[in-house]
Amino acid sequence: MSVLWTARALCLGAVALSLVAELLVRLLRRLRPAGTLNEVLFFPSEVVCVQHLFSSLPACPCICPLRHGPETSLSRLLRHVMSASSSLDLCIFAFSNANLCRAVLAVHAKGVTVRVLTDKDYAAITGSQIGVLRKAGICARCDSSSVHMHHKFALVDGRLLLTGSLNWTLTGVQSNMENVLVTEEPDLVRPFVEEFHRLWE
Amino acid sequence: MSVLWTARALCLGAVALSLVAELLVRLLRRLRPAGTLNEVLFFPSEVVCVQHLFSSLPACPCICPLRHGPETSLSRLLRHVMSASSSLDLCIFAFSNANLCRAVLAVHAKGVTVRVLTDKDYAAITGSQIGVLRKAGICARCDSSSVHMHHKFALVDGRLLLTGSLNWTLTGVQSNMENVLVTEEPDLVRPFVEEFHRLWE
Known part of the structure; x- marks a missing residue:
């Protein structure tokens, strides 16, 4: 018993x-979803070669004079942007950085839906990449108001937020002291998703 | 049995x-520490009276012509800044907003250690509040390099981070489309605390 x-x-x-x-x-x-990403990138970023991020042929090494291999704030940012598999929503005040433009074009080329919101005054300046994006068939809208659209954020697949002080310019990436906060925290991502939809419509 | x-x-x-x-x-x-705060504030903020945030006499209502009472993005930001009880570290590119200056002076007046890092070019422009802060005895340092200190973040008691696209200007608060992300997430706060210490020294 x-x-x-x-x-x-x-x-x-x-x-x-x-x-x-x-x-x-x-x-x-x-x-907390499993493996929630929280990361902060600080700039200026060391100037190194980022060719390998865009190349599908690792057997052909780049011969440019820059340092090859090290991970930098820019390479991390490029990787996050290029991780988009379904959508990429950008809300960027000034967009003139050629490498970031190349990353967005690569994402668009693999069939991801890309939407770009930018400031109308800065879209027209010399060096702006907005025209390049539009020529590739990407929908890029400018605000019509007299005030600045001063946001600098990106939403990757509606789940990863990249936001901070960094404009997507060469000065922003290579010279200024800047930050980009990277997070999957739903309480932080959701408001940005809603704000993007509000501004886009 | x-x-x-x-x-x-x-x-x-x-x-x-x-x-x-x-x-x-x-x-x-x-x-996750109990009650971890995650909040996003979007601007422009509705222009309302914020006098009650600075007044210790609720019995004397303000008679200004602005709307009284509603909570706005600016009032939330002011409340977060004024919640500092031991330290307030600011790293702000352009600081000319009188209400935000008033909040920092109030924090300083109650004995909180305030440190301000700002951009040397913008510290000298008309309307900058950096001189006002210095006259009150607050230590405000400018970077000595030729590039911009473009951050716009605040650390409250080393545990609450306020960061985003918003410069502490009237245009930023009342006109532009801007964001301020508010978080206590340790993985996001810690890097900003370390970056502030690095830039301050």
């Missing part, structure tokens, strides 16, 4: 443990 | 439950 009841007690304990463990897993999933 | 073993089984279950519950609470505390 006592063996039977010991077995029953052990079973009851095991059931209780498994139930609470499941509850724990569900709670953790709700509070 | 069976009653005794039923009681033992129940006790075992209760102990198992309480142990796993404690484990759950400890895990949650480690993963």
Whole structure:
């Protein structure tokens, strides 16, 4: 009799443990998606070769005089932009950086839906890449108001937010002291998704 | 005998439950501090009276012609800045907004250590509040390089980060489309704390 009841007690304990463990897993999933990315990139970024990020032929090494190989803030930013697999929404005050333009073109070329919102005054300046994006068939809209669209954020697949002080310019990337905050935190991403939709319509 | 073993089984279950519950609470505390704040403020902010934020006399209502009472992006930002109880570290490219200056002076007046890093070119323009802060005894440093210190972030008590596209100017607050991301997420706050220390030294 006592063996039977010991077995029953052990079973009851095991059931209780498994139930609470499941509850724990569900709670953790709700509070924080697995592997939530939180990262901060600071600029200026060291000037190195980023050719390998765009090349599908690793067997043909780049022969440019820049340093090859090291990961920098710019290469991290380019990788995040190019990780888009379904949508890329950009809201960028000044966009003149050729490497970031190349990344957006690469994303567009693989069939990702790209939408660009920018400031009308800065879209017209020399060196702006907005014309290049439009020529490639990317939809780029300018605000029509007299005030500045001063945001500098990107939404990758509606789940990854890149935002901060950095305009997508050569000065921003190579000279200024700047930051880009990278996060998948839903409480931070959601408002930016909603704001992009509001500004786009 | 069976009653005794039923009681033992129940006790075992209760102990198992309480142990796993404690484990759950400890895990949650480690993963996310209680009440971690994540908030996004968008601008332009509606122009309303913010006098009540600075006044310790609620019995004397302000008689200015602006709307009174509604919470706006600016009032939220002012509240976050004024919540500082031990330190306030500012890294702001352009600082000319009188209300934000008033908030920083109020924080300084209650004994909080305030440090300000700003861009040397913009510190000298008409309307800059850097001189006002210095006259009040606040330590404000300018970068000595030829490039721009383009950050726009604040660290409240080293635990709350306010960062985004917003310069602390009247145009930024009342006209432009801007964002300020507010977070206590340690993975996002820590890099900004380290960057501030690096730039300050």
